[in-house]
Amino acid sequence: MLRLDDITVRYPGEEHPVLRDLSLTVAAGDLVGVHAPSGTGKTTLLKTAALLLPTERGSVQIDGVTPRGTGYRVPREMRRMLGIVFQSPRASTDGRLTLRRIIAAPLSHDRGFLRPRPSEQVEELADRVQLSADLLDRLPHQVSDGQLQRACLARALALDPRVLLCDEPTAMLDAPTTAVIMHLLREHAESGAAVLLASHDRALLDITCDATSSVSDLATPAVSSR
Incomplete structure (x- = not known):
């Protein structure tokens, strides 16, 4: 609540x-x-x-x-x-990181909790937000605003x-x-x-x-x- x-x-x-x-x-x-x-x-x-x-x-x-x-x-x-999706995906992501690393960011800091392998969970999260696998290794400037926003939503959902x-x-x-x-x-x-x-x-x-x-x-x- x-x-x-x-x-x-x-x-x-x-x-x-x-x-x-x-x-x-x-x-x-x-x-x-x-x-x-x-x-x-x-x-x-x-x-x-x-x-x-x-x-x-x-x-x-x-x-x-x-x-x-x-x-x-x-x-x-x-x-x-807490998970949060900001209005501007470009302002809330690091342009040097691929979409895969953006989505995986919360998982890499989530020590002490048993979870699937980050790579498997990233692909599962990407699929949930209809982000195709071929986009995961692209940088933010190589995708549309909508695709980047979907990556941000996947990131927000990563830790349930x-x-x-x-x-x-x-x-x-x-x-x-x-x-x-x-x-x-x-x-x-x-x-x-x-x-x-x-x-x-x-x-x-x-x-x-x-x-x-x-x-x-x-x-x-x-x-x-x-």
């Missing part, structure tokens, strides 16, 4: 908070949508939920536990419970996260692939995970999610362009 209680988030040096008094709960087994047009703070919301940004007030809970700190200060056991956070994961995909990705998100929620999907596409959210809200429904309006 993911729970945000009255969180306020402000970037250093900024007068106004990006999010103010926002509350949201995503229960295990639910796929919840947040309708978030540009400039309403959806990326900040997801980064905060992923424990990448600190809150000025309020708390973030993962399965009932409120972690201390952000980023690598969060215990590894809790970090591995208890909480999956998605920022416009289908924005760069065609309609058939969008349907496949949304099916994967639904499937992951049905496995017992909490899935939060932020998108500007209200129709997509209404069709696929268990519940949909806008950022303005969840929080006191704040002045922001992030």
Whole structure:
């Protein structure tokens, strides 16, 4: 379960908070949508939920536990419970790594957990997101934005996260692939995970999610362009 209680988030040096008094709960087994047009703070919301940004007030809970700190200060056991897909796949990947290595990154740091061989799991994950095997040894500049985004989703699913956070994961995909990705998100929620999907596409959210809200429904309006 993911729970945000009255969180306020402000970037250093900024007068106004990006999010103010926002509350949201995503229960295990639910796929919840947040309708978030540009400039309403959806990326900040997801980064905060992923424990990448600190809150000025309020708390973030993962399965009932409120972690201390952000980023690598969060215990590894809790970090591995979270998966995130960012809006821009090129900004969230290392252009020097092949898609195979991008997908395998969480597995290479997942010490102490029994899993299949990383190479086998990478190919299985790639197949799930309809990424053909011939693309796995290409670099980001050698594939399309949509193909790279599918690699990012495979990376986010690699450790079977208890909480999956998605920022416009289908924005760069065609309609058939969008349907496949949304099916994967639904499937992951049905496995017992909490899935939060932020998108500007209200129709997509209404069709696929268990519940949909806008950022303005969840929080006191704040002045922001992030």
